Amino acid sequence: GAGVSQTPSNKVTEKGKYVELRCDPISGHTALYWYRQSLGQGPEFLIYFQGTGAADDSGLPNDRFFAVRPEGSVSTLKIQRTERGDSAVYLCASSLEQGLDTEAFFGQGTRLTVV
Amino acid sequence: GDSVTQMEGPVTLSEEAFLTINCTYTATGYPSLFWYVQYPGEGLQLLLKATKADDKGSNKGFEATYRKETTSFHLEKGSVQVSDSAVYFCALNDYKLSFGAGTTVTVRA
Numbered sequence: 278g279a280g281v282s283q284t285p286s287n288k289v290t291e292k293g294k295y296v297e298l299r300c301d302p303i304s305g306h307t308a309l310y311w312y313r314q315s316l317g318q319g320p321e322f323l324i325y326f327q328g329t330g331a332a333d334d335s336g337l338p339n340d341r342f343f344a345v346r347p348e349g350s351v352s353t354l355k356i357q358r359t360e361r362g363d364s365a366v367y368l369c370a371s372s373l374e375q376g377l378d379t380e381a382f383f384g385q386g387t388r389l390t391v392v
Numbered sequence: 393g394d395s396v397t398q399m400e401g402p403v404t405l406s407e408e409a410f411l412t413i414n415c416t417y418t419a420t421g422y423p424s425l426f427w428y429v430q431y432p433g434e435g436l437q438l439l440l441k442a443t444k445a446d447d448k449g450s451n452k453g454f455e456a457t458y459r460k461e462t463t464s465f466h467l468e469k470g471s472v473q474v475s476d477s478a479v480y481f482c483a484l485n486d487y488k489l490s491f492g493a494g495t496t497v498t499v500r501a
Contacts, residue, residue, distance in 0.1 A: 280435075281435075310488065310489070312489075312491075317493070317494075318493050318494070319396075319481050319483075319491030319492050319493045319494050320436070320481075320489070320491045321491075322488050322489065322490065325488055333487075333488060368435075368436070370436075370489075375487060376487075378424045378441060378443040378485070379485075380438050380441070381438075381489060382437075383428075383435045383436040383437070384435055385434070385435045386435065
């Protein structure tokens with residue numbers, strides 16, 4: 278596609294429910310990143326995929342959060358037993374490869390609200 | 393761990409004014425440094441980058457120089473326009489991006 282696509286753009290869910298957020302990266306990009314951005318803050322790293330494997334998941338806050346990228350393209354971020362503190366904008370980014378000077382392209386994000 | 397500290401906003405300027413946004417970093421390695429910008433209603437996009445000490449990144453009239461001795465990467469523009477109104481994020485890349493908190497800039501006509 279032309280850019281990184283994230284769906285849905287907005288998601289409202291009740292506390293305790295399960296949610297899935299989808300990211301469709303730029304075609305051919307092997308590296309995919311998930312970030313979380315709270316109001317008034319910069320994006321915080323959650324997890325990075327190189328191909329199908331999670332190369333670095335050190336930013337996932339706890340075991341309620343999980344992400345997959347089964348075919349090395351689309352990725353899904355899964356949040357179990359959502360809490361009000363999970364409310365944030367979840368950003369996905371992709372890059373051609375992982376590297377120190379590689380540009381990451383960001384999607385518009387999914388705004389998650391837990392009520 | 394790696395971290396970025398940038399000047400708090402919001403910053404309000406008149407058109408044609410000079411803009412500086414300070415950014416300092418802490419890193420154990422030799423990261424690349426970036427400025428990302430988020431215009432109203434749009435996603436994050438790369439504004440400029442520098443990959444090693446003394447490199448200068450530039451784009452759309454903005455400039456920033458990678459200063460290893462002061463661990464800084466300050467963003468400057470000599471004459472801002474209304475269209476520069478946005479949130480600016482300083483970031484370092486040590487194989488994953490670490491962002492500052494962002495600085496909201498509003499330029500008045």
